Amino acid sequence: MTAAARLTFLYPGRLETPTGGYVYDRELLAALAAIGVEATALTLGEGYPAPSPATLEAGERLLSGLADGEVVMIDGLAFGVMDAIAAPHAQRLRLIALVHHPLAHESDIPADRAAELHVSERRALALARHVVTTSQATAAAVAAEFGMARERVSVLEPGLVLPPPHTRRNRQAGDPFRLLCVGSLVPRKDHPTLLAALAGLRDTRITLDIAGSDKLDAAHASRVRAEIDRLGLSRQVRLHGALPKAALEALYAEADAFALTTLYEGYGMAFVEAMAHGLPLIATGAGAVRDTVPSAAGILCEAGDAAAVGAAMRQLADDPQRTKTMAQAARAHAQGLPGWQDQARRLAALIAEIGR
Numbered sequence: 001m002t003a004a005a006r007l008t009f010l011y012p013g014r015l016e017t018p019t020g021g022y023v024y025d026r027e028l029l030a031a032l033a034a035i036g037v038e039a040t041a042l043t044l045g046e047g048y049p050a051p052s053p054a055t056l057e058a059g060e061r062l063l064s065g066l067a068d069g070e071v072v073m074i075d076g077l078a079f080g081v082m083d084a085i086a087a088p089h090a091q092r093l094r095l096i097a098l099v100h101h102p103l104a105h106e107s108d109i110p111a112d113r114a115a116e117l118h119v120s121e122r123r124a125l126a127l128a129r130h131v132v133t134t135s136q137a138t139a140a141a142v143a144a145e146f147g148m149a150r151e152r153v154s155v156l157e158p159g160l161v162l163p164p165p166h167t168r169r170n171r172q173a174g175d176p177f178r179l180l181c182v183g184s185l186v187p188r189k190d191h192p193t194l195l196a197a198l199a200g201l202r203d204t205r206i207t208l209d210i211a212g213s214d215k216l217d218a219a220h221a222s223r224v225r226a227e228i229d230r231l232g233l234s235r236q237v238r239l240h241g242a243l244p245k246a247a248l249e250a251l252y253a254e255a256d257a258f259a260l261t262t263l264y265e266g267y268g269m270a271f272v273e274a275m276a277h278g279l280p281l282i283a284t285g286a287g288a289v290r291d292t293v294p295s296a297a298g299i300l301c302e303a304g305d306a307a308a309v310g311a312a313m314r315q316l317a318d319d320p321q322r323t324k325t326m327a328q329a330a331r332a333h334a335q336g337l338p339g340w341q342d343q344a345r346r347l348a349a350l351i352a353e354i355g356r
Contacts, residue, residue: 006038007071007351010062012048012078015041018213018242019184020269021100024134024158025075031159031344037351048078049103049117060085068092071355076100080121090127094354097128101138101266101287102145108187122146129354132156132347134267135288156347158269159340162276166253168327177206177317180255180279182248182270183262184212185221190303192227193261197309199231206236206317209251213242252277257316257323263303268292276334280326282312297330
């Protein structure tokens with residue numbers, strides 16, 4: 001791969017948005033630059049995957065301004081609804097779609113809207129020379145649901161920046177058992193199940209810190225706050241919002257275990273980050289969750305099963321040796337995962353192939 005390789009990367013909204021998908025985009029772009037790939041990142045504007053006509057018109061102008069033959073990677077949150085404006089450019093541009101997960105798999109979408117998203121994403125992906133997904137599960141979904149030939153689909157899982165090993169505190173009698181959850185307050189993360197699980201235990205020794213943006217779905221965030229009050233958990237649960245890196249690292253250092261009761265994940269970066277910090281996991285969710293979370297490092301429950309999640313909390317809180325063993329397995333698993341530059345080199349090879 002030569003330093004002359006070039007990529008134009010188009011994304012919706014703001015690249016600094018604090019979600020796993022945008023972390024993936026930022027880290028991958030930085031890693032491409034570090035290995036000598038000239039990557040230009042341009043925003044397609046706000047509102048995806050329900051952009052206004054004006055936003056789509058601006059996107060069409062952006063595509064029209066790109067030179068013939070350019071390799072262009074487009075984040076799937078936008079590309080899945082860009083079928084009409086991408087079609088005139090599919091022959092002259094070398095389009096790569098980046099699919100974190102199919103748009104219709106997002107939670108809390110009405111059935112008719114999900115059907116519309118499925119149709120538009122199928123049309124859009126048909127225009128791409130290649131599709132990059134973030135997990136084997138998403139690759140399988142893309143092939144099965146959109147009729148993509150598997151040779152046109154690659155898996156590029158997120159890279160990992162492994163933090164230095166941390167000596168965890170030894171809990172003493174009477175110390176709280178600290179759970180950490182990292183995930184934006186949106187329906188797909190299903191914080192209500194996590195809260196119900198904690199409330200069902202009636203054990204004030206177990207506390208929960210939730211870090212994640214409360215700005216992406218303000219109405220849902222308000223419902224989460226109301227549920228904390230309704231369940232009488234205001235002294236056990238702390239909502240931190242989106243945190244800067246240092247503050248989040250402090251929460252990882254204080255935590256005894258990690259819990260995320262998501263409904264669906266295209267990969268599950270939050271689980272991997274927790275394993276990298278040596279935390280045992282309590283996990284739920286469809287999609288890639290069961291591929292991402294090894295059984296030695298986590299207790300896997302069915303989505304929405306608050307009783308099972310509560311039982312998992314109890315098991316870890318009451319069995320320090322099991323918690324320690326799972327924590328060691330989590331860290332060991334993370335140590336075997338690729339770094340961002342490893343993944344950038346794989347993408348660079350694909351860019352070179354498509355750019356020929």
